[in-house]
Amino acid sequence: MELTITAKIQLVATEEQKKLLSETMTAYRNSCNYVSDYVFSNHDYKQFSVQKAVYKQVRSLYKIGSQMTCSVIKTVLARYRTIKSSGLNGIKPSFKLPQYDLVWNRDYSLNKNVFSVNTLEGRIKVPYYSKGMEQYFDKDKYTFGTSKLVCKKDKYFLHIPVTFEVPDCNDSEIQNVVGVDRGINFIITTYDSNGKSGFVSGRAIKHRRAKYANMRKELQIRKTSSSRRRLKRIGNRENRWMQDVNHCVSKALVLNNPKNTLFVLEDLSGVRSATERVKRKNRYVSVSWSFYDLECKIDYKSKKYGSKMIKVDPAYTSQTCPKCGHTERSNRNKKKHIFVCKNCGYTSNDDRIGAMNLHRMGIEYLVPDAVASEQASDARGPVSGPDATPRCCENNMRQNVGEPKIRKLRGSCKPTTSVIGN
Numbered sequence: 001m002e003l004t005i006t007a008k009i010q011l012v013a014t015e016e017q018k019k020l021l022s023e024t025m026t027a028y029r030n031s032c033n034y035v036s037d038y039v040f041s042n043h044d045y046k047q048f049s050v051q052k053a054v055y056k057q058v059r060s061l062y063k064i065g066s067q068m069t070c071s072v073i074k075t076v077l078a079r080y081r082t083i084k085s086s087g088l089n090g091i092k093p094s095f096k097l098p099q100y101d102l103v104w105n106r107d108y109s110l111n112k113n114v115f116s117v118n119t120l121e122g123r124i125k126v127p128y129y130s131k132g133m134e135q136y137f138d139k140d141k142y143t144f145g146t147s148k149l150v151c152k153k154d155k156y157f158l159h160i161p162v163t164f165e166v167p168d169c170n171d172s173e174i175q176n177v178v179g180v181d182r183g184i185n186f187i188i189t190t191y192d193s194n195g196k197s198g199f200v201s202g203r204a205i206k207h208r209r210a211k212y213a214n215m216r217k218e219l220q221i222r223k224t225s226s227s228r229r230r231l232k233r234i235g236n237r238e239n240r241w242m243q244d245v246n247h248c249v250s251k252a253l254v255l256n257n258p259k260n261t262l263f264v265l266e267d268l269s270g271v272r273s274a275t276e277r278v279k280r281k282n283r284y285v286s287v288s289w290s291f292y293d294l295e296c297k298i299d300y301k302s303k304k305y306g307s308k309m310i311k312v313d314p315a316y317t318s319q320t321c322p323k324c325g326h327t328e329r330s331n332r333n334k335k336k337h338i339f340v341c342k343n344c345g346y347t348s349n350d351d352r353i354g355a356m357n358l359h360r361m362g363i364e365y366l367v368p369d370a371v372a373s374e375q376a377s378d379a380r381g382p383v384s385g386p387d388a389t390p391r392c393c394e395n396n397m398r399q400n401v402g403e404p405k406i407r408k409l410r411g412s413c414k415p416t417t418s419v420i421g422n
């Protein structure tokens, strides 16, 4: 399987180089708009014929090289394809910000110290901050794609897609299944095939996000242009911080489990359902975005390290007893964060129940036959309520159930994972 990440590097350009890069990006942007006008009015979507029609004009109007002209046409046509594939026909894409798409080895090349780039006045060589980039220069392993030159606050960045091969993780090779429940009190609660539960406290995060929410509230009342600027800054800072937290959590989760692990998460694709799972007074935390971010990071990292992530239907994961399969809303006491099965009396932390049910669903995903036979034996046994989900891998769970010991994490904002066996 192939994985692609975006490596972002900052260029160390001199004032003169900055001016040149800026001019090139502006010319590129203007050429894009020119070509976009042509494509829109002529309904011509083919690289070859567009090139034939506009090549000369673009080159003489904007003074860009032949390679760059081809790149402009590619960029514009790609934008039209994106619009078409999202079902929004009849829209003319316009290119507002200066930009520059660079084809690897034609418009740009990169060696260990210098980034070489094509500009309006020929190639220039710009040094860059290469820390963390060294690993990608193994040409047998990594390939660079078409990168983007981006300017933010007078600083220039290069966004390079780096593609590399990762080992496939076949279902038949999976050794370990981990149910991962996302939440507010615990960012994640996990339950694995050894019957170990893990908790990552969300308390510090809750506090910090509440602090941000208060700051936002105060600024929103003011309604001045400086308060709006600050609002945006705070929002960006909060997002970066939350992404960093998610990065740490997902990395610890994936690396604390062996290769060939199946991570099972709830499919929260409906934003509403993600919000509805949260108590009203906690809604300011706006979980959906950060839940989704965490999910993407777990997915990416599990692929990178030879594991796999799946998403399952979240229905009843918090109401079903992992021991007997009895499903009832009142099994769970949301206020006390406790789950007590109304049928068999099994008691545990409610987030842990979610993780246990996800773990069970992961096993069902791997061995559907085992579940069918479980269902047959369930039918013979005592009936566990009218709306019971008879999907429980009972034998599997029975060995694994136990009480969680929740270790309190100290008030740092960077979460650490604690894995507690029982």
Ligand SMILES: [Zn+2]
Pocket (backbone or CB within 6 Å): 321, 322, 323, 324, 325, 326, 341, 342, 343, 344, 345, 346
């Ligand atoms: Zn029960």
